[in-house]
Amino acid sequence: MRTLVIGDIHGCYDELRLLLDKFNPDKSDRIFSVGDVINRGPESYKCISLLKELNVVTIMGNHEHWYLKCYPFEDNTVTSFNFRRLEIEDHIEWIRSLPYFIMADDFIIVHAGFDPVIAFKDNTYDMLVSVRTLEHTGSPWFDGYFGSKHIYFGHWAKLGLFFGKNVTNLDTGCVYGGTLSGYIIEENRLIQIPAKKTYHNIYDETL
Numbered sequence: 001m002r003t004l005v006i007g008d009i010h011g012c013y014d015e016l017r018l019l020l021d022k023f024n025p026d027k028s029d030r031i032f033s034v035g036d037v038i039n040r041g042p043e044s045y046k047c048i049s050l051l052k053e054l055n056v057v058t059i060m061g062n063h064e065h066w067y068l069k070c071y072p073f074e075d076n077t078v079t080s081f082n083f084r085r086l087e088i089e090d091h092i093e094w095i096r097s098l099p100y101f102i103m104a105d106d107f108i109i110v111h112a113g114f115d116p117v118i119a120f121k122d123n124t125y126d127m128l129v130s131v132r133t134l135e136h137t138g139s140p141w142f143d144g145y146f147g148s149k150h151i152y153f154g155h156w157a158k159l160g161l162f163f164g165k166n167v168t169n170l171d172t173g174c175v176y177g178g179t180l181s182g183y184i185i186e187e188n189r190l191i192q193i194p195a196k197k198t199y200h201n202i203y204d205e206t207l
């Protein structure tokens with residue numbers, strides 16, 4: 001049994017297919033996505049369809065979180081996210097069903113992180129999907145994390161691939177022309193697919 005954790009996908013369907021081909025899962029393997037499956041890239045709908053088909057356990061990202069907050073839309077666009085309502089509306093129940101984190105015996109998967117000053121379970125959903133640096137320290141959230149469970153997260157493309165003592169950032173900015181990353185926990189092995197193109201300007205990565 002192997003465990004694959006995939007970083008932010010953002011509609012990069014071609015790269016997702018190639019990453020999964022490279023992993024070549026069998027029935028005993030489990031696959032997780034850190035969330036932000038949708039938006040900014042070209043094919044959010046097909047990405048969700050593929051994750052559903054392969055029973056990929058997907059964590060709520062800030063883009064899915066905001067999609068739900070804005071749903072149903074007044075019109076067909078939401079300015080700050082610029083996603084099209086109709087593009088993924090068929091998948092609304094799947095998006096609603098996403099967990100905000102997965103806590104296993106020896107690891108946690110969460111989209112962004114959490115404030116370690118507060119017990120994990122007491123962090124707000126907004127914090128779990130959006131934190132990078134903490135307001136009260138000005139430092140990355142994980143600087144204050146000394147827990148034994150390894151945390152796999154995404155959300156921070158500008159930080160890029162990051163292996164800390166007990167944290168790993170897997171958002172390597174595929175949609176911004178970087179790579180799509182997956183990490184196989186049992187093999188301590190990173191697999192990556194380079195983006196076919198730059199789909200979105202990273203300097204717009206404010207959310």
Ligand SMILES: [Mn+2]
Pocket residue numbers: 008010036061155156171
């Ligand atoms: Mn993201």
